[in-house]
Amino acid sequence: MAAIDYEVELRRAGAYAPGGWRRVLFLAQRHVLGAAGLVIMTLFVFTAIFADFIARYDPLTIDAARALGRPSLSHWMGTDSFGRDVFSRIIHGARISLAVGIGSTALGGSIGVVVGLTSGYLSGWVDLVFQRVSDVLQALPLLVLALIMTAALGPSLPNVIIAIAIPLIPTVSRVIRANTLALRELPFIEAAKSIGMSEMRIAVRHVLPNTLAPLIVLATAQLGSTILTEASLSFLGLGIPEPYPSWGRMLSESAAEYVRTAPWLVIFPGIAISLAVFGANLFGDALRDILDPRQRG
Amino acid sequence: MTEALLEVTDLRKHYPVRAGVLRRQVGTVHAVDGVSFSVGAGETLGLVGESGCGKSTVARSVLRLVEPTSGQIRLDGEDITRLSKTALRPHRRSMQIVFQDPFASLNPRMTAGDIVGEPLAVHGLASGKALEARTARLFEQVGLRSDQMRNFPHQFSGGQRQRICIARALALEPRLIVCDEPVSALDVSIQAQVINLLIDLQRQHGFSYLFIAHDLAVVAHISHRVAVMYLGRIVEIAHKDELFRNPRHPYTQALLASVPVANPLAKKLAPLVDGDVPSPVNPPPGCAFHTRCRFAMERCKIDRPALVEAGDGHQVACLLNEGTGQKNPIP
Numbered sequence: 001m002a003a004i005d006y007e008v009e010l011r012r013a014g015a016y017a018p019g020g021w022r023r024v025l026f027l028a029q030r031h032v033l034g035a036a037g038l039v040i041m042t043l044f045v046f047t048a049i050f051a052d053f054i055a056r057y058d059p060l061t062i063d064a065a066r067a068l069g070r071p072s073l074s075h076w077m078g079t080d081s082f083g084r085d086v087f088s089r090i091i092h093g094a095r096i097s098l099a100v101g102i103g104s105t106a107l108g109g110s111i112g113v114v115v116g117l118t119s120g121y122l123s124g125w126v127d128l129v130f131q132r133v134s135d136v137l138q139a140l141p142l143l144v145l146a147l148i149m150t151a152a153l154g155p156s157l158p159n160v161i162i163a164i165a166i167p168l169i170p171t172v173s174r175v176i177r178a179n180t181l182a183l184r185e186l187p188f189i190e191a192a193k194s195i196g197m198s199e200m201r202i203a204v205r206h207v208l209p210n211t212l213a214p215l216i217v218l219a220t221a222q223l224g225s226t227i228l229t230e231a232s233l234s235f236l237g238l239g240i241p242e243p244y245p246s247w248g249r250m251l252s253e254s255a256a257e258y259v260r261t262a263p264w265l266v267i268f269p270g271i272a273i274s275l276a277v278f279g280a281n282l283f284g285d286a287l288r289d290i291l292d293p294r295q296r297g
Numbered sequence: 298m299t300e301a302l303l304e305v306t307d308l309r310k311h312y313p314v315r316a317g318v319l320r321r322q323v324g325t326v327h328a329v330d331g332v333s334f335s336v337g338a339g340e341t342l343g344l345v346g347e348s349g350c351g352k353s354t355v356a357r358s359v360l361r362l363v364e365p366t367s368g369q370i371r372l373d374g375e376d377i378t379r380l381s382k383t384a385l386r387p388h389r390r391s392m393q394i395v396f397q398d399p400f401a402s403l404n405p406r407m408t409a410g411d412i413v414g415e416p417l418a419v420h421g422l423a424s425g426k427a428l429e430a431r432t433a434r435l436f437e438q439v440g441l442r443s444d445q446m447r448n449f450p451h452q453f454s455g456g457q458r459q460r461i462c463i464a465r466a467l468a469l470e471p472r473l474i475v476c477d478e479p480v481s482a483l484d485v486s487i488q489a490q491v492i493n494l495l496i497d498l499q500r501q502h503g504f505s506y507l508f509i510a511h512d513l514a515v516v517a518h519i520s521h522r523v524a525v526m527y528l529g530r531i532v533e534i535a536h537k538d539e540l541f542r543n544p545r546h547p548y549t550q551a552l553l554a555s556v557p558v559a560n561p562l563a564k565k566l567a568p569l570v571d572g573d574v575p576s577p578v579n580p581p582p583g584c585a586f587h588t589r590c591r592f593a594m595e596r597c598k599i600d601r602p603a604l605v606e607a608g609d610g611h612q613v614a615c616l617l618n619e620g621t622g623q624k625n626p627i628p
Contacts, residue, residue, distance in 0.1 A: 187402035191462070194360050195416040195469065196389035209406040 027290055034286020040279025048094040055088035059245045068262050078264040080254065086264065089245035090272050096246045097276060100161055100230040101223045108165035109219050112172025113208070119173060120180025121203050127177075134170035142167045146229050150238040160239055164226050175218055179211040220284035224277040231273050247273045301335035301371075302505050303359065303392075303473055308332045308368035310354050314578060324578045328354040330529035330585075332368075333604065336473065341499065341506040343520030343537070345513060345552070347574055351529040352509045353397075356477045359507065360394055361385060373472070390420060393466035397478035399458035403450040409461050410436075410446030416468040435464040440494060456487035463494065467502075475507045480515060492519055513556050517541060522610075525549045528585040529577055531604060535611040545613040547590045584616065592617055 028035035047054060057075075063083035071078040077086035119130040137145065142164075149163030183189060184207070192202045233239035234248030242249070247269045254265035309331055314324040329351040336342045346352050357363040359370055361377065370378045377388050393416075396402040403412055414432040417423045423431050433443035439460040450458060459479060466474050476495070480488040496519055499506065510516050516523055517537060524534040525548065533546040544550045551569035570589045575581055581588050587597035596616055604614040 187396040187398060188404045190357075190362050191394065191396065191402055191465065192404075192415075193362055194389060194392075194394050195419055195465070196386045197415075197419050201419070206404050210404070212406075 027286075031286040031289065033282050034289070037279045037282025037284070037286060040275060041283050044094055044276055044279060045098065047091055048098040051091045051095055055085075055091040057085035057088045059084060059089040059092040060243050068258070070262075071264050077268045078262065080250070080262075080265055081258065086250075086268055089250060090247065090268055093245040093247045093250065093269070093272065094276075096157070096240055096244060097227050097230060097273075099157065100164060100240075101227045101276075101280075103161040104164035104168065104226045104230075105219050105222050107161060108168025108222075109172050109215065111165070112169045113176050113211075113215065115169060116173035116176025116211075117180055117203050117207060120177035121184060121199065121207065123181075130173065131177075134173060137167060137170045138174075140167070142225065142229055143232050146233055147236065147238060150233055155238050155241045157240055157244075160230060160233060163233070164229050168222055168226070171222070172215070172218060175214055176211050179214060180207050183207050183210055217284060217288040220280060220287055224280035224284065227276050227280065228273065302338045302340075302373060303336040303507065304369075304371040304374075305335065305355075305359065306333050306369040306371070308355065308358055308370065309366045310351075310358055310363060311366045327529050327577050327580050329358065329365075330577075330580065332526070332529070332531050334524055334531060334534060336505045336507055338472070339499070339503045339505055340522065341508050341520045343516035343523040344507065344509045344526060345511060345516050345523060346526035347511065349574065349577070350526045351577070352511075352526055353477050355526075356394065356475045356507065356509055359475055360392055362394075390469045391471050392473040392475065393469060393471040394475045394477060395459070395462045395466050395479045397481050399455050399462055399482060400450075402462055403458055405450055407449075408446065409441075409448050409450065409453065412450070412461060413446075413464045413468060416465060420469065422469075431468075435468055438467065438498070439464045454487075455483050456491060459483060459487075459491055460494065463491075463498070467498065470502070471504060473505045473507065475509070477509050478511070479508075481510065481512065488515065495519060513552065525552065528574060528580055530585055530614065532586065532615070533611075533613045534604070536609070539609060539611050543611075545607060545611065545618055546586075546615045547592055547617075548586050584614075 028038075061084060063079075066075070066079050066083040067081055069075055069079040069083070075085050075087065077090065079085055080089070115130055119127045140148075145167040146163045149166055150159060153159040153163060180203075189202060189206055192206050197205070230239055230246065231248030231251070234246040235252040237249075237252065239248055240246040250269040251266060251273075254262065258265045308329055309327075310329040312326040312328055313322045314326060315321065316323045332351070332355055334342065334344075344352050344355065354363060358365045361370075361380075365378060368378065369376055372388060372391060375388070377385060380388070403409075407415075410429070410432050413435050414423075414428050417428055417431060429446075432446060436443045436446060441457060441460055441464070445453075445457075450461070453461065459482075462479075479495070480491050483491060492515060495506065495508075498504075506519070508516065508519055520537050522534060523537050523540045524531050525540075525546065526532070527548050533540065533544070533549045535543075535545075540549065541553065544553055547569070554569050569591065572589050575585070575588055581598070582601070583599045584590070584593075584597045584602050587593040590597065594616065600616060602614045602616045604612045605618070607613050607618055
């Protein structure tokens, strides 16, 4: 039996975990999949920001002469039935997906935090009312609820963001509430009370910072599903209105008619959606492991 | 004795026990069941008793961290029992608490300096550079270096964390510090350091302690007077020397007899009490201790003994001591 090299074992267990960039590198080595997720997410954000420089054609320009062109050197991912460049539309679609993903996660997340904190900290009838409303919202699947919301509000970018954000509120508020309930009983909260801090200040200064780790994880995990929900909504015709490029709508427009004759219209938006969701989930999983010491192997 | 700083009269804290679908109340936990005591200015009152006898509930009630069911708490002559949160706020400065668990009583996401300085900031007593300077002084008072202010709680040892807790309690210059088993979670060697720090600080500042512990040696070292609690009631209060030399209540006698002797050859005495503490959900009628008492009489099952003066500020709640006039009726 080989002797155990304690130095190596300790290093692997994270005993000498360095700080700063070296820490990022160290964590990337331990969480290869997470690092891959981070790379995908970074690429995704980069694409959304610099879409105008990356895309070679205007995503909205119609050119009947080039309709349904196969992927070629000039049109890497072919053209759609209106002659628009698919590659350019996918690049610009990243903007919509990112706006919806980040926008609805941030909106739903922040409202969820406020609801969860109030619910957990005040308890009593406030908690009861919030939790029963959450029950009702959670009884419906994310997509169904978002579908009802967009149908009621009408399809537009802000409405889609709101529609996807609302079903997120109970998910986030449940996590924050559970955390708050546990934290509320800890002596440092009692100590804060005994120095005469107001409940509000205790909630913001002492409870909230201690719920951040699960919140970040939840937000990253939800990012993937919000992107997917937007795609589904657009696929069903209730998402981002024409002519703006949304991955989901690009899929839905072409799926039935062109899947045999022009499969590139289905394959490339499909890959874009899968990749973005995949990246967000990989990154979220790794983040959960890194931020939650109990999950460390 | 000087004017009492803290006066607690007939304090009770009952928790309802609910069960079933309808959450009907099926019983009541008598956590604290009629406790009266006082703490003089600059005095340390030790409060001892077994786990679950209500010591911590007394501590939290005094600070109004739990709302007492009935009774009265007077701080400096003023009744604070029913004050609203806002009205209580100025009184909060007069009393502070140090908890048992130095790991859970510090917010892990704040620096030690922010934790200690927070009371001053909350009450608007200092800000900016002045706050930093006062925090640094507090650190030095409890034997920490001021450059440790930037560190986070997890970078300190248990004893150091407890020093941070003490510094936080000192920040508002309180007149009463409630110590809820402040050294129970620490190493024996560290215990002595922390206890001596507490004693030194009292000498310098002249505040009072309500010192809760289950370790008799610790209590004997720091207290001026000692109160013994059993099942939510105080059974005996006396000056430290008097209590240890001349315990009157059978429970106190048993408690003192159970202190381990640091001599392996010493003859082991048979324990003076058997069995477990009865449940506080339905405490026994009469004297709470009669189920385990060696001297229990028929009367003990019916009459609840009051805490009565037995001379020299020595108060006992035992029927054996009532009206006998004997100095020490218990053999």
